[in-house]
Structure formats: structure tokens, C-alpha cells
Amino acid sequence: MSIEARFRIDRKDFVLDVDLTLPDKGVSVIFGPSGCGKTTLLRSISGLEHSPEGYLRVGDSVWQDSQQFVPTHKRPLAYVFQEASLFAHLDVQANLEYGMKRVPKADRKVSLETAVELLGIGALLKRKANQLSGGERQRVSIARALAVSPQLLLMDEPLASLNLERKQEIMQYLQSLHNELDIPIIYVSHSLGEVARLADHMVLLDDGRVTASGNVTELFSRLDLPIAQSHKAAAFIQATVAEHDEAFGLTYLDFAGGRLSVLQSNLAIGSTVKLRIVARDVSLTLKHQTETSILNIFPVIVDEIISENHSQVMVKLMANGVPILSRLSLKSATVMDLKPGKQVYAQVKTVALLS
Structure with missing residues (x-):
């Protein structure tokens, strides 16, 4: 219908x-x-x-x-x-x-x-x-x-x-x-x-x-x-509330690409939520980093890259089928030799809970 x-x-x-x-x-x-x-x-x-x-x-x-x-x-x-x-x-x-x-x-x-x-x-x-x-x-x-x-x-x-x-x-x-x-x-x-x-x-x-x-x-x-x-470029994904971590004041959310953590909420376990991940808050690394303050790290595949201007590129990533955007400097993309099909790791600085 x-x-x-x-x-x-x-x-x-x-x-x-x-x-x-x-x-x-x-x-x-x-x-x-x-x-x-x-x-x-x-x-x-x-x-x-x-x-x-x-x-x-x-x-x-x-x-x-x-x-x-x-x-x-x-x-x-x-x-x-x-x-x-x-x-x-x-x-x-x-x-x-x-x-x-x-x-x-x-x-x-x-x-x-x-x-x-x-x-x-x-x-x-x-x-x-x-x-x-x-x-x-x-x-x-x-x-x-x-x-x-x-x-x-x-x-x-x-x-x-x-x-x-x-x-x-x-x-x-x-x-x-x-x-x-x-x-x-x-x-x-x-x-x-x-x-x-x-x-x-x-x-x-x-x-x-x-x-x-x-x-x-x-x-x-x-x-x-x-x-x-645009400067507000962001990806929107659905996730499921998986667990509340009382000790650290966090809530863990599962989506197809992995697990994300946000500040603790009162959402029910198993409920579905919508998240916003702003492109400028997503950095990339060639290896999974461990000595970092960023908690949200998961593997992604480079899907597409476009030049925004003489110094920046926008990268579309796929996290097990879920699209994520990352705005990077042209130099970073060149040094990392980013190209479609390459596996890297996304480091997400901030995740906004919309619902």
C-alpha cells in the first residue's frame, strides 16, 4: 500500500x-x-x-x-x-x-x-x-x-x-x-x-x-x-538499548555495526532509538586504537569519497550496511590512502540521542 x-x-x-x-x-x-x-x-x-x-x-x-x-x-x-x-x-x-x-x-x-x-x-x-x-x-x-x-x-x-x-x-x-x-x-x-x-x-x-x-x-x-x-552533515541510525552501566553512568546501544555508548538515559532495555552522528565528529584510523579517550570505535568500509574543497573531503562509510559520514582533511585521506573498499576504524566523538 x-x-x-x-x-x-x-x-x-x-x-x-x-x-x-x-x-x-x-x-x-x-x-x-x-x-x-x-x-x-x-x-x-x-x-x-x-x-x-x-x-x-x-x-x-x-x-x-x-x-x-x-x-x-x-x-x-x-x-x-x-x-x-x-x-x-x-x-x-x-x-x-x-x-x-x-x-x-x-x-x-x-x-x-x-x-x-x-x-x-x-x-x-x-x-x-x-x-x-x-x-x-x-x-x-x-x-x-x-x-x-x-x-x-x-x-x-x-x-x-x-x-x-x-x-x-x-x-x-x-x-x-x-x-x-x-x-x-x-x-x-x-x-x-x-x-x-x-x-x-x-x-x-x-x-x-x-x-x-x-x-x-x-x-x-x-x-x-x-x-x-552542508556543515550540518550527519548520519542517522537506529539502535536498540542494550544495557545501562550504573558504575560509569552510561547507556549502551547496539546497532548493526557494533555498540555505541551515550550518557545514561532512562530508556527501557530493548527499546528502539534514533541517533545522530555528525560527520565532523567521526575520525578514522587504520588500526583499532586502545589508548584513547574515545569510547565509540567500530570497523567500517570506505564506500565513497568526494572532494568538498581544496582542503577537505567527505567520506561515506558502511558499518555492516549502516551508512556513516566522516569529514576529513584532504591530507589525512591522502596519508591514509583512503579508497572505496578499504577497511578502517571509525572513532565517534559524540553521539546524539534523538528519541
Whole structure:
């Protein structure tokens, strides 16, 4: 099962021309700079923009083709905008119930109680919308979207208008949605941090066209894409919580390429986590070092090397099939005689726990 979307919208100074296949589970992030067409694409999926040549299939249901166009109000979707659009004269409970009333009882897959619990808004139910902070308003807006039990949830930069503290607050709730609900989410963002924490699938959009689409781990490590060439270049991997080391205050995480250690967390043994390893924090050695302060060392195979400038290279490494990036000086790469297929050891200075 999947989501197929084909749209072409011609405007005087802009053309959106996309042909996409997205998974019908998890979070698919539409990523790109301002003005590249992210919101136009989301509005096309919702039916708020009508592309005469468009096609949209969500699972088994065709919402648009050459013969039909299902209007927005008849599409089983929910749309969360940048600004929370709540009814100011109603309290939170009434705002949530307003959305739920449009869904027949037989079609309700997300209960009001579940939406309230997932977004942590139980204490806000009797407050009027105009008594809420920006972060609280957005959490209520997301809960109201869930209350309609959508087959598809669209989110257009829902954190854009919030300060950093509020963004961090809501991000944990968005991760809960990802983990707890079986509703596909299409999420528009221009923040690599949001992509890293939320995305399963990623679509790179530039000037109205798709430049790449695929698994987020693969796209972040593709050296032909600008993400892997930026100063924030990093690899994202999944690992399993293996052990807590009380004596040294560490938590050990296992992934296909070996074992990593991070500062001790309260994560349950056996739980799955997402990690970020920044390219500039990965050094390479020809032999496994023992007299070093770096704890995270594991064997890797050089997969690809590109020159970034006259003094630096980016190296893509494979740790038993898991891609890792390392930014090195050209001199280091030359002295080590790095080339595809060569085995070396990766030394990871810092590992960031994202979930």
C-alpha cells in the first residue's frame, strides 16, 4: 500500500510539477527552502489546490484523477496549519468535540481520550482558546485534527511560529504520534532538526520539483545531495538499548555495526532509538586504537569519497550496511590512502540521542 501523488500547477512565476510515491505509514517529510512549493504540494494533496492534470491515491481510495475530484471536506484527512485556528469563543473540550462531530461513530478510530492523552492537554480542557499559550494552542490544534480519525494527517510547518522552548515541548508529542498511531503523516518542514527526529521518508523539493525521495537514512548519507555536503552533515541510525552501566553512568546501544555508548538515559532495555552522528565528529584510523579517550570505535568500509574543497573531503562509510559520514582533511585521506573498499576504524566523538 502507498500514497501516489501527481500534480502540475502552472502559475505566472512558479510551476509545481511532482510525481511521488510515499509510504502509507510513518512520517514523510517534504523538505526544502522557502518558496520551493512545499505548501502548494500539501494543499494539492488536501484538495485546497486543484490541479486539472492531478492524480491522488491514498491506499485503495482514489481522491483525484481525470474523472473525479473529491472535494476537501469529503476527504478523510486532517490539516494542521502553522497557526492554530481554534474557535476563540469555545473552550478546549468544545474545540475537540467540534471536529469529532463530523465523523460517524463507526468511523472513529482515535478516541477523544486518546487524542487528549497523546498531546498532554487534559489540564486544558476547560480553558478558552484565547487563554492558551502558543504551544498549548498548537497541541490542541493537533489533538483536534486527530479527533476526526483521519486516514491521512497533513502538517504544514506546525512549529514554525513557536520559540525554541515551545518547539522542544511539542516535538516530544509529535514523536508520540509517530510511535503510537497508525496514521500516515505528511509533514512540511525546512528544519533539518525536525526531519532528523521525525522523518521515516523524506522528499527533497526544489523550485517546484522533486530532486530526491526515499528513506531518510539513505538520503542524508547520499554524497550527491546538498544535505551531505552542508556543515550540518550527519548520519542517522537506529539502535536498540542494550544495557545501562550504573558504575560509569552510561547507556549502551547496539546497532548493526557494533555498540555505541551515550550518557545514561532512562530508556527501557530493548527499546528502539534514533541517533545522530555528525560527520565532523567521526575520525578514522587504520588500526583499532586502545589508548584513547574515545569510547565509540567500530570497523567500517570506505564506500565513497568526494572532494568538498581544496582542503577537505567527505567520506561515506558502511558499518555492516549502516551508512556513516566522516569529514576529513584532504591530507589525512591522502596519508591514509583512503579508497572505496578499504577497511578502517571509525572513532565517534559524540553521539546524539534523538528519541
